[in-house]
Amino acid sequence: MLSRKDTRYYGKIFLAMTLSIVLTITVLSGILYINFERIALQQSYDQTMNSLSQTTQEASVMAVTASTFAKQIYSDQHIANLLNFADVHPMEISTAVRQLTNYRETSPFIDSIYVYNAKAHTFYVSTDMSVAAVFDESEFYDHEMREMLGNLEAYDSLMPIPRKLSIEGLAGNIAEKQRDVYSFLLYDTLMPKANRNAIVVNIKETQLHKHIDGSLTSDPANTFLLDKGGYLVSSSWKYPMLTDMKGTSYINRILADPDSSGYFVEEVDGVKSLVTYTEPDYLGWRYVRILPYTVISERIDILRGKTIIITVSILLAGLGISYFVSRRLFSGLSKKLSRLGNLEAEQRNSLQSMKYEYLRRLLHGDADRNPDRVKTGFARYGVGLDPYSPVRVLLMTVDDYRSFIEAYTVEDRQLLRFGVLNIAQEMLNEAGFAAAGVVLGDDRIAVIVQARDEGAENEREAILEHAGRIQAAVTQYLKLSITVSTSMIGEDIQAVHGLCLQAIEASFSRVFHGPGSIIDSETVELKKAKPYEYPLDKEKQLIDELYLERIPAVKELFSEIIRDTENYSYMSFQLAVSHLSFALQNAIRSMGRRLSVAGELAIPSMPLYQHEWNETLEEFMGRYMHLFDRLEKHMEENKGRTRQEDVSERIMKLIDEKYMDSSLSLDLLADELGLSADYIGRIFKQTTSKTILGYIQEVRMNKVRELLVETEDPIGEIAEQAGFSNNPYFYKAFKKHNGVTPAEYRRINGWQAEQEQELV
Known part of the structure; x- marks a missing residue:
């Protein structure tokens, strides 16, 4: 039993503890209740900004990817003919267009690629649509691009230009009317305005769209990209790309804050929403996310209700606990001190x-x-x-x-x-x-x-x-x-x-x-300060050695190119690997039909700037050496069927037998031999220092000169007998090779033959 004095003392302690509990819980509950909305808004903003900050990197990746492809295309040996010459042989056009298709197919996000020859007023096109590969400028379906190329000064080189690619009016079964793309232009700023050739890479808007608003209508939020003029540069589930958003109060409010990120609450399309926006990136684009306020307030209301219930429960429990705790205060002082120590430790951990x-x-x-x-x-x-x-x-x-x-x-x-x-x-x-x-x-x-x-x-x-x-x-x-x-x-x-x-x-x-x-x-x-220049000559030599099946030389050249990057930056290493991977991929694809290994030999992949990438340079090169070993094994197994040493002789024999055929071509010879046109072209050039088309021309010219001197047949018939079907082209080619016309050649050499006969 407690004494009267102890009872009074106990009553004071009980009253003090009860008042302290009630006051503390009431104040804390009030503060939490008042600040729930602010905290929820801040948390939503922080989460959204983290997501948007990650998304900003995608635009940079898109720009770097498109720029890399455009530069590779510009420096490509096959495509250079389309840019630099007004009169390009159909065979060269076919080869270059195939190369353009190879570039386009390396990435699922490339919509199409244009090569524009200003001198010829011609577009060369690679696209997934069923359209021609060559267009005269006046007939080209992309009217907007024609206007853009006529005013190149208005556009920055290799910077994304959001636009709608109109494809209405095309023949065939094309169901689309428009495509949303980002166009990247690469042109020579030093050339006169009328002679500015250009490379155009169109990137599908879906590359960014899937990272920005991939959930579409299943997500109550609406996310899009906005340029500094207030136009959408990406589609959203509410608005199409290039929609002019100026005039709406929330967009005007964002545009009024040109250099910062932030958030605010405002009505959007009649719905109270949380509007979050980033500062402009280096492209001048801003990422905007609109979240209905009900999504946030729903959580706030739930938390408020739970807080009230928990507060009342804690208050009632606290009153009961305080009654028993106060009676045991003297005997349980050490336990209370221990609890205070634990609370102090938790505070330290929180700090x-x-x-x-x-x-x-x-x-x-x-x-x-x-x-x-x-x-x-x-x-x-x-x-x-x-x-x-x-x-x-x-x-x-x-x-x-x-x-x-x-x-x-x-x-x-x-x-x-x-x-x-x-x-x-x-x-x-x-x-x-x-x-x-x-x-x-x-x-x-x-x-x-x-x-x-x-x-x-x-x-x-x-x-x-x-x-x-x-x-x-x-x-x-x-x-x-x-x-x-x-x-x-x-x-x-x-x-x-x-x-x-x-x-x-x-x-x-x-x-x-x-x-x-x-x-x-x-x-x-x-x-990094040392300029790195990718050795295109060594890459070409490596591919030539690969086609010639000299795998030891391929390994040595590969090692030289990769090891040289040790003296430069990591980006130089990435550039070299990207170039080599693309070149090897094309080469193995060309050799695939003959070796039947295109699906078996995959180019080793390498993630960019990820912690999963743990290989050393030696381990990375080891994977490529293993690839070359497997390729060499396949080559050895196929040597009995296809010996490269006699390929050139077989080509020359076929040409000597079929030179009279005016349809004789690189593709016809490739079909006869069961090899790819690119492959036999490389092999013949490597072993004879001549092109196949040049050798066909040489054989025909030799026959024409022989018939001009030894017969009196008309020149037109002689041209047809030698395989020339186009008389104007024959006369032009004959004079280019011999310096005189056929008639002059017959007159000069016929007179010399008569003189020699008289001397005999």
């Missing part, structure tokens, strides 16, 4: 999480990097860095990431990543550096490093030395292999985002140095 999130946003460029405001943030979260002093970024990347995720659970991987972070921070702090780091992603840990003594010499060498020690400690204690890349030094904290990107870019050079390497950005930047 640590907020610290990591702040550092992560700072490195990603999502946080304000003004030194004055960063100083306040550092003080709030206990970060021991000076925002006004020079900084570096140390990036640690887990090697062999696929094995890493297979060997450990999600929780274990998280612990190991924090283990790497703690080892790095402790070792750098012990070495006299200030360090603060965070886990950036699945396989990346970044540490912002600062020398405590700003006048310290050899700071770069010291960082690299300690990077090696960190690697050794991680291997010893965590049994992990990591690659460390260091950025250059920045003037103050404002440079930290750029330094982080610099370190990430340097980490891609792991392909050259291998896992467990230390990569310095200064070395990488020096390599």
Whole structure:
């Protein structure tokens, strides 16, 4: 039994605890109730911005892809004839158009490719529609492109031009009326306006559409791209591409904020909505997402209802608990202190999480990097860095990431990543550096490093030395292999985002140095400064050797081209691999009919800038060497049927037998031999230094000269006997080869023959 004094004391404690619980729950509930809407809006905005930020990269990828294809087409040897000559042989046109089709078929997002010869006023077209491959400019179905090419100064080279490709009026069974495309123009700005040839690559709008609004009408949100003039540059499930959105209040509000991102709530088409928009990217495009407010308010209403129920329940439970707890207050004081300790630990953990999130946003460029405001943030979260002093970024990347995720659970991987972070921070702090780091992603840990003594010499060498020690400690204690890349030094904290990107870019050079390497950005930047020129001559030589079945030479040339990129940037390596992969793909496709291996020998793939890419240069080249070995094996198995050494002799024999046939052509010879036209052309050129068409011309000319001297047949009949079916072309070709007309040749050589006969 409690005494009267204890009862009064107990009553005061009970009353104080009850009032504290009631007041605390009421205040907290009120604050949460009031702030639910603001928090929900902010969360929705953050999620949307993350999604839109990822989508902005797709436009860059599209531009780079289209630019690469346009430049490859422009430098293609076959297609150069279409650009540079007004009178192109039909055989060369056929070859070039096939090459255009090869380019188009390498990507499912290419709608069509045009080659425009300004001098000939001719379009050469590769498209999936059933249309002709050659159009006179006046008859070309893409009227808008004709007008654009007549006013090239109005368009930037290799920049996307959103437009609707009209295909009405075409013959055939084409059901479409229009296609949404992004057109990329490549033309020579130094040429006179009237002679500007052009390459046009039309990219399907669906490439971006599937990343922007792939869910279509199943998603209540509406997402689209907007240019600085207020026109849509992508389709949405509500509006078609190129719709003029100016005049609507929410679009005008976005256009009034030309350089920033943000969100606001406003009625859109009569529906209250959350409008989120990004800042313009380098193309001047902005990403806009409209989400009906009911989607957000539905969650808010549910949360509000749950909060009220939980609050009342907690309040009632708290009153009951306070009654029993207050009676045991004296005997259970140690338990209460323990609970307070646990609450303190939870608060510390929460502060640590907020610290990591702040550092992560700072490195990603999502946080304000003004030194004055960063100083306040550092003080709030206990970060021991000076925002006004020079900084570096140390990036640690887990090697062999696929094995890493297979060997450990999600929780274990998280612990190991924090283990790497703690080892790095402790070792750098012990070495006299200030360090603060965070886990950036699945396989990346970044540490912002600062020398405590700003006048310290050899700071770069010291960082690299300690990077090696960190690697050794991680291997010893965590049994992990990591690659460390260091950025250059920045003037103050404002440079930290750029330094982080610099370190990430340097980490891609792991392909050259291998896992467990230390990569310095200064070395990488020096390599980037060196201009890289892709060796097209070696690529051509490699393809020629491949057609000649000289696999050892193919391996050697491949190794030379790839290994040369070690002296340049990682982008140079990517460029070389892309060029070689495309060239080898075309070559194997040409050889496929003869070797029957086109479906068996696939070009090794390589992901761009992904953590799944863990191969060294040697391992990557090994996969290609294996491809060449398999190709050589198929060649050996087919040597009994098709020996390349006598291909040229068989071609010459066929020409000597069939030169009288005016329809004799490269394709006819290829059909006779059971080989591809490209292949026999390369083999004949390689072994005789002549083209097949040139040799046909030579045999026919020899026969014409013989008949002109030895017979008195009319010149027209002689031309037909030699296989020339076109008299004007025959006379022109004869004079080009002999310097005189057929009649003059007969007169001169006939007179010489008579003189020689008289001497005899």
